[in-house]
Amino acid sequence: MASDRIVRVLLAKPGLDGHDRGIKVVARSLREAGMEVIYTGLHQTPEQIVEAAIQEDVSVVGLSILSGAHMALAPRVVELLKEEGAKDILVTIGGIIPEDDIPELEKIGIKGIFGPGTTTEEIVEFIVNNAPKD
Amino acid sequence: MDIAERVLNGDRRAVARLITMVENNHPEVRELMRELYPHTGKAHVIGITGAPGSGKSSLVNKMTGEYRKRGKSVGVIAVDPTSPFTGGALLGDRIRMQSHATDKEVFIRSMGTRGSLGGLSRATSDAITILDASGKDVIIVETVGAGQSEVDIVNSSHTPIVVLVPGMGDEIQAIKAGILEIGTIFVVNKADREGVERVLVDLEMMIDLAGYGEDEWVPPILQTVAVRNEGIKELVDTIEEHMKYLASTGGLDKRIRDRVRAGLKDWIREEGVHIVLNNLKEAGEYEPLIDKMVKREVDPHTAAVDAIKRVRNR
Numbered sequence: 373m374a375s376d377r378i379v380r381v382l383l384a385k386p387g388l389d390g391h392d393r394g395i396k397v398v399a400r401s402l403r404e405a406g407m408e409v410i411y412t413g414l415h416q417t418p419e420q421i422v423e424a425a426i427q428e429d430v431s432v433v434g435l436s437i438l439s440g441a442h443m444a445l446a447p448r449v450v451e452l453l454k455e456e457g458a459k460d461i462l463v464t465i466g467g468i469i470p471e472d473d474i475p476e477l478e479k480i481g482i483k484g485i486f487g488p489g490t491t492t493e494e495i496v497e498f499i500v501n502n503a504p505k506d
Numbered sequence: 507m508d509i510a511e512r513v514l515n516g517d518r519r520a521v522a523r524l525i526t527m528v529e530n531n532h533p534e535v536r537e538l539m540r541e542l543y544p545h546t547g548k549a550h551v552i553g554i555t556g557a558p559g560s561g562k563s564s565l566v567n568k569m570t571g572e573y574r575k576r577g578k579s580v581g582v583i584a585v586d587p588t589s590p591f592t593g594g595a596l597l598g599d600r601i602r603m604q605s606h607a608t609d610k611e612v613f614i615r616s617m618g619t620r621g622s623l624g625g626l627s628r629a630t631s632d633a634i635t636i637l638d639a640s641g642k643d644v645i646i647v648e649t650v651g652a653g654q655s656e657v658d659i660v661n662s663s664h665t666p667i668v669v670l671v672p673g674m675g676d677e678i679q680a681i682k683a684g685i686l687e688i689g690t691i692f693v694v695n696k697a698d699r700e701g702v703e704r705v706l707v708d709l710e711m712m713i714d715l716a717g718y719g720e721d722e723w724v725p726p727i728l729q730t731v732a733v734r735n736e737g738i739k740e741l742v743d744t745i746e747e748h749m750k751y752l753a754s755t756g757g758l759d760k761r762i763r764d765r766v767r768a769g770l771k772d773w774i775r776e777e778g779v780h781i782v783l784n785n786l787k788e789a790g791e792y793e794p795l796i797d798k799m800v801k802r803e804v805d806p807h808t809a810a811v812d813a814i815k816r817v818r819n820r
Contacts, residue, residue, distance in 0.1 A: 377530050378593065378620070403594035408618050413601035420607040424600060427613055429522035457519070 379407045379503050381432040384421040385414050386449065389439035394466065398434065401492035402499065418448040426456055431503045437467040443476065450480050460504050466490065510541035513640050518613060521640045525615055528632040539632060542639040547762070549581070549638040550749055553660030555651030555685060556669030561695040562648050563602035564732035565669060569646065570606050571735075572742045578644050579611040581637030583630055585649040585656065588618035595619075599648065613637060619656070626655045628772050631662070651685050661688040662765045664758070665748050669693045670709070672701035686712060689725050691744055697729035697737070723751050782810075785817045 381402055383395050392414055399409045410428050412421065425433050433453075435446060446465055453461055464484035465477065474485055484498045509527075512520035527535050552569075556562050563584065570580045584599035595618030606612040615633065619626050630647060637645050647663060649656040660666045668689035673696075694705050709727050718724045726744055730737035752758035786792040795813070798804045 378618075380526075399596055403589065403596045404592050406593040408588075408595045408597060408616075410597045410600060410616050412604055412607075416604065417608075420604055423607045424604070424614075426518055427522050427615055428600075429519075429526040 377505075379432065379499070380410065380428060380430040381407050381434060381499065381503075382410045382412065382421070382425045382428055382430040383434045383436065384412045384416050384424070385436050386416050386418055386421055386445040387437060387439050387441045388415060389437070390414055391438045392436070394438075395434075395436040397492060398436070398466065398495055401496055405496045405500065407499070418445060418452055421449055422452040422456060422458075425453065425461060426458060430461065431505075432462045432464065432499055434499075435463070435465045435467075437465065437469075440468070442467065442469055443473055446477060446482060447480050450482065462499075462502055462504055464495075464498070466495070508538070508541075510538045510639075513542060513636060514545055516640050518610070521613060521636055522615070524636050525617075525633050528636070529617065529620065529629050535632070539635065542635055546635050546638040549634075549642055549645045550665070550745075551634055551638075551663040552644065552646045552745060553663030553666045554646060554648045554669060555656065555660045555666070555688075556693075556695075557671070557674065558650055560669045560671045561732050562650075562669050563599040565693065565695055565730065565738075565741075566599075566646050566648050567603045567605065568730075568732050568735050568738040569742060570603070570612055572738050573644050574606070574609065574611065576742070579642050580606075580613075581634075581640070581642035581645040582612070582614040583633050583637070583645070583647045584614065584616045585626070585630065585647070585659070586616065586618060587650065588620045593620075613640070613642065619653070627658050627662075627768075628776065630659050631769055631772075657685055657688060658768070662761075662768060664752060664761055665690055665745050667691045667693055667745075669695050670705055671696045672699045672705050690723060690748055691741070692725055692727045693730055693737075693741060694727065695730050695732055698731050698734075702729065721755070723748065723757070782813050782817055786813055789816075 383399050385392060385395055399411050402409045410430065412424050435449060437445060442465060450463055453459055463482050465482055466486040469485055469487055477485055483502060486495055509520050509524055513524055524538060554562050554566060566582055570582065573580050582603065586595055586597045586599060588595040597616035597618060599616055600614060603614050617630065634645055634647065647659055649659055651657055651660060666688045668685060670692065672694065692709055694702060706727060713725055728737055728741050728744060730741060752761065786795065795809055799806060799809055
């Protein structure tokens with residue numbers, strides 16, 4: 373029997389900012405591209421996000437952070453995924469990320485850092501090309 | 507240790523991975539499910555259906571909290587529709603359930619309907635088996651109940667629950683066909699809203715008309731306001747009562763037999779189609795047969811029966 377694989381993506385908003393327009397636009401675009409998108413809502417802790425990623429068995433986690441707290445929240449998500457033995461999951465981030473922070477985020481293994489002005493096509497293409505294939 | 511053994515040990519990652527394999531029709535699934543099956547049948551399976559916006563997810567969230575208070579572990583399967591055009595899905599039920607995200611005794615899984623005929627019933631049924639094998643005491647399956655296979659999923663649970671809300675016009679009419687009949691418990695959620703009396707009266711009338719016998723379970727109607735946690739304790743009490751009723755009347759055995767019977771039919775259909783089609787294809791007769799049907803030389807029913815006979819005579 374042929375395997376019918378569909379890319380599953382968890383989209384999450386860690387921390388305290390309440391701006392979810394962007395992440396909802398991304399969610400729609402990924403769905404239109406044929407992916408299953410699990411959205412967990414606002415104000416998530418890194419612990420909640422990682423546990424949801426494990427239970428939903430996603431291959432991609434997309435974080436949206438506009439509060440400026442990305443240097444605290446994003447590394448914590450990566451670290452917890454590692455602790456769970458799920459370091460194969462692709463972690464991407466979108467929001468207001470200053471240029472200077474990008475090398476540091478890339479160093480801890482975050483791939484795909486999308487600032488203001490990114491088109492949804494770019495995000496879809498990046499995920500299609502970089503989502504781990506088991 | 508193989509993935510089935512890890513599931514039996516309650517390993518969350520193994521549970522998650524095996525459900526994915528089931529959804530993807532992974533070739534190793536059959537063997538793994540065979541290992542799990544003897545260890546299942548212990549969980550109490552609750553099905554919940556109702557219109558979009560009726561507050562099912564919030565209700566499931568609060569029920570999960572109540573079961574946790576009572577020391578039960580909980581598995582949740584939240585089914586949302588897959589777009590028939592793109593194959594993608596937006597699965598948002600978790601938004602209302604994240605308060606349990608870090609509780610290791612709660613496992614929540616979102617599933618897209620993924621379109622394949624009958625495939626949804628099989629995938630959710632296998633997901634229930636997996637959560638059951640991992641040791642969950644209670645498994646709640648939530649669907650919008652659009653389409654027959656979603657109704658079947660809820661109906662094949664031990665305790666099917668139908669959720670309604672006031673103020674959506676003629677709500678009983680809107681969901682009557684095939685859904686109200688399966689309710690063993692009716693929940694009127696958002697019961698603080700205007701119009702609740704009307705829904706209650708309509709439901710009572712419908713249940714009266716159904717003419718339940720003296721010893722039969724008459725579906726109770728409960729009122730809840732899930733976001734404020736009102737009526738949740740009573741709902742869980744009623745679910746437990748229903749389970750006791752089933753166990754004491756032999757209704758449980760009947761439900762289990764019905765579910766097993768439906769599962770066997772599903773799998774015969776699935777495997778049977780493969781065997782018959784492969785047989786035709788291997789003999790090189792598949793496309794020629796289609797040609798004949800297009801030219802109206804053979805009708806589809808005769809063609810199908812002949813194809814099945816050919817396998818039998820082999």
